Amino acid sequence: MDVNKKLSSLQEISKAELSKILTVNPLSKYVVLEPGIIRPLERVCGVKWLKANGVEKIFKLEETCPNFGNYPVFYMIFSKFVTFKQVVDQIRSQIDQENPMKNKFHVIVVPCYLFHFQEELEELGLYSIIKLHSLQWFPLHLDTGILSLELPCIYKSLFLQLDYKFLTPLSKALWKLFFVVGKPRFIVTLGEYSNKILSQIDLLIEDKGDSDRLESDFGSLIIIDRNMDYPSALLTPGTYSALLNEVYGVSTGICEYKEENGKEDGRLNPVVKKQPVNFTLDSNQDSVYADIKNRYFTEVTSVISALTKQLKTEKVHSKEMALDEIKRYVQTQLQATKSRKKFITNHLLAAETIINVLGPRYETQQEVEADILKNTNKSTNFSYLEESLCTEDDKFVSLRLFCLLCVTQKLNENEIKSFWRKFLHQFGYKYGLAYRYLINANFIPEASSTSGNLQAKIRLPKFVNREFYTNASKFKQIPPNPEKIDLKYPTCCSYVFGGSYIPLITQIASMLLNATPIDEIKTKLGGLGILNVRNDKGFPLQSRSVLIYLIGGATYAEIAACNLLETLTGAKIVVLSDRIVSGNDLMREMLS
Structure with missing residues (x-):
């Protein structure tokens, strides 16, 4: 079977696992869903499937809940204790303390329930009344070559809070996927968490078994931590799909925005009006999106314009048709034309919004970022950063540029303190705790101690210290002449960032x-962080296909670059991550 068909059918396995949980109570039941879980669940199963599996009604989790009567109730939430506590409190309000019903209340936790969930139930005397279930759905196939676990807070948990609790579900996701696609013979892991995940997969194989497939659909597997390449998330992207995520925010491959009247931000600043849109970022469903998703944005409007003219031509032609031609047109082409018209309208509105939101600062921002990548004009770049606090008045934009400067040109202690003081003054001291997250993520160093204790003055980094420009030069990541990159017909993957x-x-x-010889691969990658290379007689690659597992979120810009590499090399590349993110998403986690 073609690997794309395999990946798009993974939801069937997830359905079977969910069905097994729902049938622990065979009666008609109610399901209560945490709002954030609705979209991913729609990718796993639809309302029709839930109805066929005994679900009578579906509710959204809110502050108060209706009386469920004698119906069994299945809550479905992500692994977050605050949400779990809300669910437990709702259930307690409905329980008859003297004569509680058995097998009535169930809580399904994605991807797994945590130990302190059980502790909470034991302390409240509800352990036998509320049944906990873990559900780890298989990776969701969002588009050709894109798999996502759609798990929130992985970046925050691992890289900001330094909490390992989600390493096990991340490991299990890959181990389970091996049973479908086989385990690649050549594996590269780069980063602390990637290596821990590979170690946990080894334990799972030892304890629960390995795939019986002799050959994998993928010649190699790359597991890499997000912090190994922060610039790919922090730089302003140039491709259409990446800019959609920047401006609208894409959730589980769906771009949806409903018009909100008279909305202003909390600081009473004017908000650029966004056009209402609703479409799925799936090139198999939307032929217009398939054509423009990886194009550099300056080319997108001309493509949409050409498609609009084509529609007008069809309309004129249909007026001149004979009766039998009209009949044939209605039967074979009319529906497709209507769908295409809807797709074009959505993308035209989205493109207009991108221009309105990013237009004023887009070129200036890219010029500053190009200077940062060339390691020039540091003082000018820092001045632009401080000015952006007032001119842009956008906390995500400012913090994102600050993080990019920290990763590349390395700000000194005075510059860091100056920016942070102005940032808090501009956006509020409620964000003061984010300073600790910046340290944990290794963007900024720990403040040096004033005591005479030498050990207190030395900061041991959480991750290996990397010299950005040395490594970028080693991997030829920064083209010497960005202006010579052809953005219309690209042959260099740097086009996703305007050639930078x-x-x-x-x-x-x-x-x-x-x-590339293995020794050279090890030498180059070894300078970035903790490296592990496993070669089970699989190199050079027996199959020109690569599975990339990005821990902490992948971006649409990275995916577009992989798509171009596929075209240039004739290979097959699939990107898997816990979530598809933008730089703004990482900053939102930082400030939350």
Whole structure:
């Protein structure tokens, strides 16, 4: 079976696992869903499937709940204790303390329930009344070559809070996927968490078994931490799909925005009006999106314009048709034309919004970022950063540029303190705790101690210290002449950032596909962080296909770069991550 068909059918396995949980009570039941879980669940199963599996009614989790009567109730939430506590409190309000019904209340936790969930139930005397279930759905196939676990807060948990609790579900997701696609013979892991995940997969194989497939659909597997290549998430992207995520925010491959009248932000600043849109970022469903998703944005409007003219031509032609031609047109082409018209309208509105929201600062921002990547004009770049606090008045934009400068040009202690003081003054001291997250993520160093204790003055980094420009030069990530990159017909993966930068995952995949000697691969990658290379007689690659597992979120810009590499090399690349993110999403986690 074609690997794309396999990946798009993974939801059937997830359905079977959910069905097994729902049938622990065979009666007609109610389901209560946490709002954030609705979209991913729609990718797993629809309302029709739930109805066929005994679900009578579906509710959204709110502050208060209706009386469910004698119906069994299944709550479905993500692994977050605050949400779990809300569910428990709702259930307690409905329980007859003297004569509680058995097998009535169930809580399904995605991807798994945590130990302190059980502790909470034991302390409240509800352990036998509320049944806990873990559900880890298989990766969701969002589009050709894109798999996502759609798990929130993985970046925050691992990289900001330094909490390992989600390493096990991340490991299980890959181990379970091996039973479908086979385990690749050549594996590269880069980063602390990637190596821990590989170690946990080894334990799972030892304890629960391995895939019985002799050959994998993928010649190699790359597991890499998000912090190994922050610039790919922090830089302003140039492709259509990436800009959609920047401006609208894409959830589980769906771009939806409903018009909100008279909305202003909390600081009473004017908000640029966004056009209402609703479409799925799936090139198999939307032929217009398939054509423009990876194009550089300046080319998108001209493509949409050409498609609009084509529609007008069809309309004129249909007026001149004979009766039998009209009949044939209605039967075979009319529905497709209507769908195409709807797609074009949505993308036209989205493109207009992108221009309105990003237009004023887009070119200036890219020029500053280009200077940062060239390691020039540091003082000018820092001045622009401080000015942006007032001119942009957008906390995500400012913090994102600050993080990019920290990763690349390395700000000194006075510059860091100056920016942070102005940031808090501009956006509020409620964000003061984010300073600790910046340290944990290794964007900024721990403040030096004033005591005479030498050990207190030395900061041991959480991750290996990397010299950005040395490594970027080693991997040829920064093209010497960005202005010579053809953005209309690109042949260099740097086009996703206007010719300024090539994502690291693309360069690693390119090394594997071009059969770069293993010793050279180890030497180059070893300077970035903790590295592990496993070669079970699988190199040079027996199959020109690569599975990339990005821990902490992948971006649409990185995916577009991989798509171009596929075209240039004739290979197959699939990107898997816990979530598809933008730089704004990472900053939102930082400030939450």
